[in-house]
Amino acid sequence: MATIPLTARGAERLQAELHRLKHVERPAVINAIAEARAQGDLSENAEYDAARERQGFIEGRISELDGTLSNAQIIDPSTIDADGRAVFGSTVEIEDLESGEKVTYQIVGDVEADIRANLISVSSPVARALIGKYEGDVVQVQAPSGIREFEIVSIKYL
Structure with missing residues (x-):
């Protein structure tokens, strides 16, 4: 299996989830x-079926995280x-040249990407356009609505 790039913070989150699954869930x-087994007949025991299904999910997620x-x-x-370039793990503030809207993203691995937390996958179109660019550069991203242009406002390595 190939190596999976993770930020240190992303690895900590996954390890915390793994610990919770193993020691709590x-x-x-x-x-x-x-408890469900103690109720008797398992053939019509919805609590038993639900608990077994949950157990399968937990074991699968533990295996995936491991x-x-x-x-x-x-x-x-x-x-x-990185000599000021946008690279894996960097936090990049960009401005949409059409709307003037600014947004900040951290470029992370596929496993830890979460758009609601402004963590974008290194393989996403926006991240691919940003990688290797400097502050002040203008990048073009193919969006469903057409090509959009963004200016890189700042790059940080947090």
Whole structure:
């Protein structure tokens, strides 16, 4: 399996989720299965079925997180010498040249991308357009509504 790039903060979040699943969620679902089993006939026991389904989800997510973290290449943006360029892990403020709207994104790995938290995947069209560019550069991004132009306002390595 190929290495999976993660920021240090993203790796910490995944490790915290893995810890919660192993030490809180897993024991809780095991107790729920035991309680449902104690009610008798399992063939018509909705609580048992729901608990088993939840257990399958938890075990699958634990396995997924273990695999991701074992293949992770953790990159700390604050230690990167990028010579002012936008790179993986950098936080980039851009301005839409048409609307004047400014937005700040951090370029992260596919696994930790979350647009609601302004974390965009390194493989997204916006991130691909930003990678390697400097403050003041204008980039073009192919959007569903057509080509949009953004100016890079600032680049930080947090």
